[in-house]
Amino acid sequence: xxxxxxxxxxxxAQWRKSPFVDNAxxxxxxxxxxxxxFALVALFGFLTGLEFREYILLRSKERPEIPAISLxxxxxxxxIAILGYLLFILDPEYRLYLAGMAGLLLxxxxxxxxKLKSGQTGLLQPLIALIVYTFGAIISLQPPWFLVLxxxxxxxxxxxxxxxxxxxxxxxxREMPVLAKFMLLSGVILPLLPDTPISSYVPATPFKIWLAVxxxxxxSYIGYILRKYLLTRQGYLVTGLxxxxxxxxxxxxxxxxxxxxxxxxxxxxxxxIISATGMMYLRLLILVAIMNPQLLLQAxxxxxxxxxxxxxxxxxxxxxxxxxxxMPPDLERSNPLELGIALLFAVLFVVMIVVxxxxxSHFGRTGLDVLSIIVxxxxxxxxxxxxxxxxxxxxxxxxxxxxxxxAAGSNNLLKAVYALALGERKNIRSVxxxxxxxxxxxxxxGLVLSRMG
Numbered sequence: 001x002x003x004x005x006x007x008x009x010x011x012x013a014q015w016r017k018s019p020f021v022d023n024a025x026x027x028x029x030x031x032x033x034x035x036x037x038f039a040l041v042a043l044f045g046f047l048t049g050l051e052f053r054e055y056i057l058l059r060s061k062e063r064p065e066i067p068a069i070s071l072x073x074x075x076x077x078x079x080i081a082i083l084g085y086l087l088f089i090l091d092p093e094y095r096l097y098l099a100g101m102a103g104l105l106l107x108x109x110x111x112x113x114x115k116l117k118s119g120q121t122g123l124l125q126p127l128i129a130l131i132v133y134t135f136g137a138i139i140s141l142q143p144p145w146f147l148v149l150x151x152x153x154x155x156x157x158x159x160x161x162x163x164x165x166x167x168x169x170x171x172x173x174r175e176m177p178v179l180a181k182f183m184l185l186s187g188v189i190l191p192l193l194p195d196t197p198i199s200s201y202v203p204a205t206p207f208k209i210w211l212a213v214x215x216x217x218x219x220s221y222i223g224y225i226l227r228k229y230l231l232t233r234q235g236y237l238v239t240g241l242x243x244x245x246x247x248x249x250x251x252x253x254x255x256x257x258x259x260x261x262x263x264x265x266x267x268x269x270x271x272x273i274i275s276a277t278g279m280m281y282l283r284l285l286i287l288v289a290i291m292n293p294q295l296l297l298q299a300x301x302x303x304x305x306x307x308x309x310x311x312x313x314x315x316x317x318x319x320x321x322x323x324x325x326x327m328p329p330d331l332e333r334s335n336p337l338e339l340g341i342a343l344l345f346a347v348l349f350v351v352m353i354v355v356x357x358x359x360x361s362h363f364g365r366t367g368l369d370v371l372s373i374i375v376x377x378x379x380x381x382x383x384x385x386x387x388x389x390x391x392x393x394x395x396x397x398x399x400x401x402x403x404x405x406x407a408a409g410s411n412n413l414l415k416a417v418y419a420l421a422l423g424e425r426k427n428i429r430s431v432x433x434x435x436x437x438x439x440x441x442x443x444x445x446g447l448v449l450s451r452m453g
Contacts, residue, residue, distance in 0.1 A: 376410020
């Protein structure tokens with residue numbers, strides 16, 4: 001008995017020294033086992049079948065006039081996944097696997113023919129079943145995370161079918177050609193642009209100029225799509241957050257005008273204006289992270305503090321609202337991917353780079369601070385991107401980051417003026433005071449950051 005105990009202790013000691021005790025090594029060892037890959041394939045096939053069954057049930061409730069024709073239960077999808085894995089590993093030449101796929105395609109063709117005879121045209125069921133059939137090949141040829149990604153994509157597609165249909169039904173047909181043109185200029189033209197400075201007066205490259213246009217337009221486009229198609233029935237708070245992704249100044253103008261027709265102050269509308277400003281700070285932080293991450297350490301603290309402070313105040317103000325705010329107004333925005341808008345932004349960007357370069361060359365840090373305050377009363381994106389994309393060797397990171405923060409604060413002063421001038425003063429006075437105080441604090445923090453350099 002003692003001998004067995006000694007031998008067992010030796011085995012435990014060797015196991016503790018084994019590299020497979022490490023989690024990553026243990027997972028790698030498991031994935032190398034056929035039985036474990038088989039279990040994963042069967043599990044994901046079964047879970048896909050469960051999600052598909054839920055999809056069929058919900059669709060039947062939504063459209064009871066159309067009889068649901070199901071391809072099978074969760075067991076069917078499990079067997080399809082297992083069949084694909086077995087045929088894939090049994091024949092190194094993949095002939096069995098391809099023959100199995102051909103058989104499934106024939107069966108799905110007959111199934112789809114039956115659906116057409118019943119007046120249904122959806123191809124979703126056979127397509128998902130074919131993807132499930134490839135689970136075995138995916139787990140054998142690709143990293144495990146790719147199989148998880150495919151499974152999550154299937155679940156997301158099935159669980160959001162109502163939102164997808166709503167989006168497709170309401171999308172403006174003119175949006176697609178605009179998106180296609182912009183993707184052409186971004187994905188094809190951008191890599192071909194030279195990455196050398198244009199001249200000594202324009203310290204930026206054509207590649208960085210158009211990259212800046214692509215980044216700003218893409219961020220604005222996300223807010224544009226979310227607000228116009230996906231979150232159309234949300235309140236003023238969400239309207240402000242999404243509007244801040246596009247333009248906090250434009251959002252402030254529209255919501256301030258909305259307050260003119262109100263008999264009394266609406267806290268939720270005020271929350272929308274404040275949240276748009278909070279999102280502006282986070283939007284600037286995203287630009288810094290993408291275009292010039294070297295400045296992220298200096299710019300992040302003030303932008304994060306003022307951004308989250310504004311959003312927290314907006315949430316607090318919104319909770320004070322007791323009445324239903326109704327349908328938020330249309331923010332009257334053009335598609336930010338339209339070529340005219342993008343080209344105009346590129347021109348403004350180049351002009352701002354030249355102006356910034358001349359100001360820094362002749363007036364140094366003081367001139368940059370003054371310029372930051374001035375441009376805050378315009379569109380600050382071209383100026384911010386000129387700071388992030390230019391090569392200003394005479395300025396430190398703190399000074400460049402400080403100029404971005406100062407411009408954001410100055411822009412808040414502009415929005416405070418807009419709110420007071422365009423809105424109902426008794427309804428918008430508190431927002432005016434908040435934006436004014438926030439702007440002054442932001443400018444002060446930016447100047448302090450600039451002096452630290």
